[in-house]
Amino acid sequence: MKLLRYGAPGAEKPAMIDDSGTLRDLSDHISDLDGSQLSDETLAKLAALDPASLPAVEGSPRIGPCVGNIGKFMCIGLNYSDHAAETGASIPDHPILFMKANSAIVGPNDTVVMPRGSTKTDWEVELGVVIGKTAKYVKKEDALDHVAGYCVVNDVSERHYQKHLSGNWTKGKSCDTFGPTGPWMVTRDEIPDPQALDMTLDVNGKRMQTGNTGTMIFTVAEIIEHLSHLFTLHPGDVIATGTPPGVGLGMKPPTFLKDGDVMELNIAGLGTQKQTVKADD
Template identity: 70%
Template sequence: MKLLRYGPPGQERPGLLDADGGLRDLSGHLGDLSGAALLPQAMARIAALDPASLPLIEGDPRIGPCVGGVGKYMCIGLNYRDHAEEAGMAIPEHPILFMKASSAICGPNDDVLIPRGADKVDWEVELGVVIGKPAKYVTEAEAMGHVAGYCVCNDVSERDRQLKLSGQWTKGKSCDSFGPLGPWLVSADAVPDPQALRLTADVNGERLQDGTTATMIFTVAQIIAHLSTLFTLHPGDVIATGTPPGVGMGMTPQRFLKPGDVMEVGIEGLGRQRQVARADD
């Protein structure tokens, strides 16, 4: 099941993608893809609907972030061994956690804004995990039962703000538009093994990232179990699980986004995003 949100920013409506790629409106059955709508029983009700009975949306509407009302946007840093090595950082003993402001979230094809004075804006394709059931003190064996689904994330980063402004990485991760989510929330039952997905990122048509979730240091189950010992995970919370090598910061010489550059990031079975970088006025 591929769920989505469409419409102008702040006015998105819930929908689903039918077997023919048609966009069907779900607003007659739920208010938004957020919170309680992601609980297992709610997802089961959506799955029981006949897509052909839902209104077909004509035209080419904007696709919004695939989850609304995100409470926590959590990110796991250096979760691919070869990415940690390209960044010149130690392999972590425990999942590295930082937060991305929810105000950074945008649609998968919205422009990415290069902040004023910034010249080191980078790309990071990541597997996103969307929580569907509250999780507190869960074991690895229990963890996957708390997942509503998966999505593509681009953890856009400004490296000087991340590494040189002191404090937490959050400073370089939370600028407006630095959190494209989607295009779809793919239900957990449609992703048999989240540790066997190919991730790619192209910049201006050049393939720069090409990895697999099989090389994660910490698996999705391990990440959820660990985070659930720190705080309760709630339906609609999003976890970005780390990026494979190929980011601009790790290149020699380093390479960063300029206005007009085009990013295309995708994950096998979860869809693709396309963002144009532009200066933030």
């Protein structure tokens, strides 16, 4: 299933996409697509519905973040060997973890606003993993059983804030609008191998990033195993699993976003995001 949320910010409603691409409202069956509704049992009940019996959503509403009330928004840094190389970083021995403030989360096509004075705002297409079942001390062999589904994430990053404002990476990752998520969550039964997904990102129609999740240093299962031994993963938590090469920071010379730029991201089977960049007044 492709599950999503539509409507004005803060008032999104749950929906699914049927085989014809029609948006079907799920409000009569679940209150929202959040951690309380991501269990295997609930997802099985939704999968059993006849999409034709669900109200079709008229028009072209805004698409919101595909998961509501996200608990922890966790990100893995330098998780592609070729991306680590382009930034001059060493291959990590363990997954590098940083957190992204939940206030950064926006819809997949919402405007990305560069903070005042920003000159080094960058793009990063990433595979997002949505936790559906509580995970504590899980083994990698069982880790994917704790996943509700997968989505596209743009881990927008302000590199000066990230590297030069002291402290950890969170400062450069958590600016408002720096976490476009969606357009939808694809349930894990439709993604049999999360390590075999092509991914791309264009800026103004020019291909910047081309990659495949098969080149991750740490797989999705290994990331879940590692994190679940540090703290409990709860339903509705989201993990952004790292980005392939082609970010602006790695270019020679480095190239960053500017007012009016348009980013378009795609991961095979998970849909497309498109954001216009705006400089904050």
